[in-house]
Structure formats: structure tokens, C-alpha cells
Amino acid sequence: MIFRHLLEEPHIPAYIIKSRRLGFSTGLGIFSTDKGTFQGGQQVMLVDQTQPDAWKKMREIIRYSFDSMPDSLKTGFETPKREDSQLSIRAKGASPEMDSHIYAGMNARGGDCSLLWISEWGKFATEAKDRERSREIREGAWASARKGRRVVETTWRGGRAGDLWEMIQPVIEQNPNSEGVVY
16 A cells, blocks of 8 residues: 555655554665666665664665566666665666665755655654754755655654654644645
């Protein structure tokens, strides 16, 4: 259902409020790899609760899904940049302007983002040490993906407070001016 949403309604933000270990991170990581691989010129940003969590998703989901493609497909692509926090993908023979970049970190701001994936925002949105980061995500990263896809997948901590709650509360209350779908 979430993939149908991301493909058919890319302009509508998706909020996945989940329990642990359901496979949403894996699915979104593979979706990110697919988008970056088969649609050149993409800018994908993964924002996670901690830097090690972001790097782990980059290594164990995003890069793994790229590396696991059948050789008959993989040989059509290059990886000009491959780090813990970034994977760049270029179709062989394509110009560098058509590189797709997938970034993984704790922050994302500015630029033009074709897919913004925020993981575990509900866990850090209300923590005092992360309130400024949460605000920057809402005002910077969220705005940078206004023409792209925006998805939040998170467990919840902190109750009905913080930036994320302010964004999803109107959706839950079915405010006609709200933006997004809660899954």
C-alpha cells in the first residue's frame, strides 16, 4: 500500500506510524535504491535518529540492494561515490549531471530532493537535545522535497507534542487543509 502511494500520489506526504521490525525501513531502502538506479538525476535523502543508524541503513539496505541486483542489470551502472553516508549511481555512458545521489545522515537541508525519507522522527522530535534538529528538518528538509516524495516511518515516543505531531494531528483529525496520509 505504501509503495502504491509513493508511486501514484508522490505529492502527498506519507506518515507511517509503526511498531518495530515490520520491514518498512527495508522496503523504503529498496525503493530508494530503485529510484536512484532506474531514474537518473535523483536526489534521495535519508534522515535517521542517529548517524550510526543512518550509516547502517546505507550499508545493510541501500548498498546491499544495489549490490544484490543481477549482474545483467548491475553492469549497466557505475558507482562514482560509495561511502557510509552516500551512494552515487550513474548509468554507463551517462553524463555526471544524470548521477543519482542517495545520502544518509542526521540532517538534510536545502537543495532539491526527489525523495525525503525520515526514519524515527517520532523518537527524537520532542527530545530537548534534538528540538532544533527537528525544526530544521521541518523547515528545511521537508520544504526541499515539496516537489518530490516525502515519507516518515517511525515508532512513537514523546506523546502528542513536537514538530511531527503538529504535522500529523490535522491529518488524523481530517482537517481539509491538512497535508498527508497516515498509515
